[in-house]
Amino acid sequence: TNSDEIYFLSFAPKNTTKMSYAASIGKELSDSEKPFFYMKLKEFDFISVREESAKNKFHEIGIECIQNIDPVYLLNKNELEKMSIEIPEEQQPFVLVYLLQKSEKFMKKALDYSKTENKRLIVITAIEFKKFSNVTYIDKCGPREFIRYFIKADIIFTNSFHGISLSIILNKTFFFEYLAVKFKTNSRLHDIITFFNLEILDSDRYDAIPKVISIDFNEVNNKIKKEQDRSIKYLKEAFEHRSISK
Known part of the structure; x- marks a missing residue:
C-alpha cells in the first residue's frame, strides 16, 4: 500500500486507543521504511501481528508486539x-x-x-x-x-x-x-x-x-484451540484497557 497512513489509523482522533489484531506486513521491510513504521506504530497501545517473522522485524526496530493467529481461525x-x-x-x-x-x-x-x-x-x-x-x-x-x-x-x-x-x-x-x-x-x-x-x-x-x-488433526485442533484462547485473551485485555481509559 506504499505506506499509506490510513492503515496506521491516521484518521483517528487524538487520545484514541489504537490496537491491531493479526496485522500482516505482507512484504520485507526495507531500511528506508523502518523509521516510518517505528514512528507510526509507537502511537499504538496494543500491537498484534499475524506472522512470527513480522513480530521479529518489529522487535528489531524497537516496537513491542505479540503474534496472533489469523482471524479466520477464531471460527471453528x-x-x-x-x-x-x-x-x-x-x-x-x-x-x-x-x-x-x-x-x-x-x-x-x-x-x-x-x-x-x-x-x-x-x-x-x-x-x-x-x-x-x-x-x-x-x-x-x-x-x-x-x-x-x-x-x-x-x-x-x-x-x-x-x-x-x-x-x-x-x-x-x-x-x-x-x-x-x-x-x-x-x-x-x-x-x-x-x-x-x-x-x-x-x-x-x-x-x-x-x-x-x-x-494428526487432533494435534492441529489442539493448537488452534490454544491460539484461539491466546487471541481472545489479547482482545479482551485491549478492550478492557480502552473502557478504563474512557
Missing part, C-alpha cells in the same frame, strides 16, 4: 458450516483447486489426481489460463458458497493462505504450493505450514500426489 468448523449455503456441485464427490497464482504444474497434479480417483475437478480462480476439458471453473461465488466448496471437497489443492487455513480448520486433506519468487507473501504460507507441522503437504515433494497421507 461448526460455525463455518452454519455460515455456508448449499452449492449445486455438492451432490457428487469432487477435488477442489483454489488458486491465487497461475501454476500449470500444480494444476496438472490436481488434474492427474482427480482422474486417478475418478472424481470431478472444480477450480475456483479469477486467473485466465489454459482451460482443461471436463473441469468445472468457478470465477464468481459469494463467501457462503466459497466456504461450502471447501466443506464438501474430498481433497484440496491451493496456493492461497486462506485456502490453506480453511482446509486446516475443516480438517481437510490438502496439498499446497508456494507462490513464485516474485510474490512477496510466501512468508505467511511458510509460517502457517510450519506452525502446524504440515510440510509433508508441499506438492513439490511429490511427482504424483499420494492417494493416502496421514495428518
